[in-house]
Amino acid sequence: MSPRPDVRDERVNQILDAAELVFAQKGFNQARMEDIAEEAGLSKGTLYLYIKDKDDLIVSILDRIFTGVFELMSTRDLAEKSATDALLDFASKMSHGYQKLSRLLPIAYEFFSLAFRNPVVQKVLKTYLQHYLESVLPVIQRGVDSGEFKEVDPQEVAIAFAAIFEGTTLLWAYNQELIHLDQHILAGVNLLLEGIWA
Amino acid sequence: MSPRPDVRDERVNQILDAAELVFAQKGFNQARMEDIAEEAGLSKGTLYLYIKDKDDLIVSILDRIFTGVFELMSTRDLAEKSATDALLDFASKMSHGYQKLSRLLPIAYEFFSLAFRNPVVQKVLKTYLQHYLESVLPVIQRGVDSGEFKEVDPQEVAIAFAAIFEGTTLLWAYNQELIHLDQHILAGVNLLLEGIWA
DNA sequence: TATAAATAACTGACCAGTCAGTTATTTATA
DNA sequence: TATAAATAACTGACTGGTCAGTTATTTATA
Numbered sequence: 001m002s003p004r005p006d007v008r009d010e011r012v013n014q015i016l017d018a019a020e021l022v023f024a025q026k027g028f029n030q031a032r033m034e035d036i037a038e039e040a041g042l043s044k045g046t047l048y049l050y051i052k053d054k055d056d057l058i059v060s061i062l063d064r065i066f067t068g069v070f071e072l073m074s075t076r077d078l079a080e081k082s083a084t085d086a087l088l089d090f091a092s093k094m095s096h097g098y099q100k101l102s103r104l105l106p107i108a109y110e111f112f113s114l115a116f117r118n119p120v121v122q123k124v125l126k127t128y129l130q131h132y133l134e135s136v137l138p139v140i141q142r143g144v145d146s147g148e149f150k151e152v153d154p155q156e157v158a159i160a161f162a163a164i165f166e167g168t169t170l171l172w173a174y175n176q177e178l179i180h181l182d183q184h185i186l187a188g189v190n191l192l193l194e195g196i197w198a
Numbered sequence: 199m200s201p202r203p204d205v206r207d208e209r210v211n212q213i214l215d216a217a218e219l220v221f222a223q224k225g226f227n228q229a230r231m232e233d234i235a236e237e238a239g240l241s242k243g244t245l246y247l248y249i250k251d252k253d254d255l256i257v258s259i260l261d262r263i264f265t266g267v268f269e270l271m272s273t274r275d276l277a278e279k280s281a282t283d284a285l286l287d288f289a290s291k292m293s294h295g296y297q298k299l300s301r302l303l304p305i306a307y308e309f310f311s312l313a314f315r316n317p318v319v320q321k322v323l324k325t326y327l328q329h330y331l332e333s334v335l336p337v338i339q340r341g342v343d344s345g346e347f348k349e350v351d352p353q354e355v356a357i358a359f360a361a362i363f364e365g366t367t368l369l370w371a372y373n374q375e376l377i378h379l380d381q382h383i384l385a386g387v388n389l390l391l392e393g394i395w396a
Numbered sequence: 397t398a399t400a401a402a403t404a405a406c407t408g409a410c411c412a413g414t415c416a417g418t419t420a421t422t423t424a425t426a
Numbered sequence: 427t428a429t430a431a432a433t434a435a436c437t438g439a440c441t442g443g444t445c446a447g448t449t450a451t452t453t454a455t456a
Contacts, residue, residue: 166368
């Protein structure tokens, strides 16, 4: 018999949305809980009804992001295509996904930095690479088995693809005039593909 | 005649060394000036005889790093070699250089994050890419002109190479068991080269 | 009216930067 | 050569402001 309707889920998302925005604008340390509260249209005290503390926001935001990206990385729908087409589709999906998440890039790099001293964050990032490899390795292996690709080391190729995704994104992050995410990821992927075609 | 020898340069470097170490360990915001003073073997008050404030340390450290890396990126000594060998030598030089600087990686990603809100940092990073392109573009162009490479867009290729450097380093940063910087940068570069050979 | 939801006011730990005072080294001169 | 004067180098206690997290109180509704 609640005297008020349960608004927990709504409030939590409201707070995480606000925290993402404020963290991206000011960085984790400069962001004040007061700022997040204001952005969420709540008072500071109310935040603490729904989150444990400021650190808790990091983990929650990471969770939300990676849940989304993991869905993005699925290659189940690419099983019918040639390995080349599957990789191209995957790359295009990734670069669109990254572009959509670009508002979170400042947060992402802060997390990368944080990973050096925070085991939880490091674990999350390792899991990310793991997921990626699980998605992409079978596709490359299929290309090798079918004779579509040379006898390359699939892991090396998968890592090179990942490096193109991550590296191009990083260059784009502070050079959006010179780098065009879509175009340059596609160019990089195509160069790699040229290198592995049988 | 000064009553004491001038120790300014020595002290400044001493402080920057300490700041690099402490920033890498704790991150910029968690690092206390007291910590840096202790690490430098000086008192907190003395720091302020040689630096303006905490923010000033960021710019000074960035300056020191990039001065070193810009030297590394010179391709003057590679003019005699084939474009392929020049790029391979360049890649090897870069991966060794990055490995040597790996203690600064946490700082690097904090700077990337900072670049989104700090114009000075953003400028420095842009200059970095500029320098890189000025070093690498002529080598690729030479390869195209000599018929060693296909008729590729040199800028796209240069950016793909840079993405391999930066991306592999990023993956390696939180995955040193799975990724081997030397090996995977070399593998990536070789795949790209395979893709552009005439 | 019982209680979930929200709030505004509050507290205390923290720390960048300051500055009055101290120490160490060199120079001048009796 | 002793020692006084000059000053560069250094110190650490202190201050003022900030802000994460708490609490006492009010508001809204089932």
